[in-house]
Amino acid sequence: MKPSLKHPSVVLATWFASGYAPKAPGTWGSLAALPFAWVIASYGGNTMLVVAAIAVFAIGVSAANGYMALSGEHDPGPVVIDEVAGQWLTLAVVPLDPIWYLAGFVAFRGFDILKPWPIKRLEKISDGGFGVMIDDVGAAGYAALVLIAAQELIGRTL
DSSP states (O other): OOOOTTSHHHHHHTTTTGGGOSSOHHHHHHHHHHHHHHHHHHHHHHHHHHHHHHHHHHHHHHHHHHHHHHHOOSSOTTOOHHHHHHHHHHHTTSOSOHHHHHHHHHHHHHHHHHOTTTHHHHTTSOSSHHHHHHHHHHHHHHHHHHHHHHHHHHTOOO
16 A cells, blocks of 8 residues: 555655656656755755755655555655665765766666665665665665776766
């Protein structure tokens, strides 16, 4: 059962209903995070994007817990606020440029889907919202490292 968008925690957990897309909700959540990241980075730089990601992480723990309480599910697919936090952390290491944002999107989604060690283990740290959120931080870490290396290889850094 999908909880109603009348609940604020559902609106946030699904990142304004992007998690209710019929297929690949995590991908839709990551896509929905991109314009917000662009605006945040445009006005506050990448440091503000990190600050915003930390805030969304904290809010996401509570929102995910609220969604799970309403749905009765553990780590439900429609909860995509974790993708938002991870996507923003990933984008915080690249310049404000559409090509780099595309690269950040692809890198983050790849690591979020593949979940290489120890990411898969991170999601088992907690049964609650923290467990839902933390594995995407791990995926963001891997993606950020790849993007930093790519920038070094082509000689372009922040």
